[in-house]
Amino acid sequence: MEYKLMDVASVIRSKNSGPYELTFDIIFKDFDMYNKAKEAQIMNKKVFAPLYNIPESDIISLVYFDPAKAIKITIVRPIPSGSLGETDVYGAQQHAPLMKFQFKL
16 A cells, blocks of 8 residues: 555654754654654665765664654765755755655555
């Protein structure tokens, strides 16, 4: 069956992890779906990197965090926060590609 991430997650967000990193949080609505997604490894470096057009080497960590039924991904920020040409100082507007993400279980 195919699922839209935005239908099974209660939170999909991005935020600064300091001026040189961005963190993405995907928090699932329930443990059942989280556990299925974790078992299937729906999110990994090979899947995430093309969503953001970055090399896998720019993904600092990708962790399934069981206590929060969440996936946390931290990447190298393409442009440091507050630098010339940077358009999202807080990193809070970078989650859109995840909202469109679909996966099969």
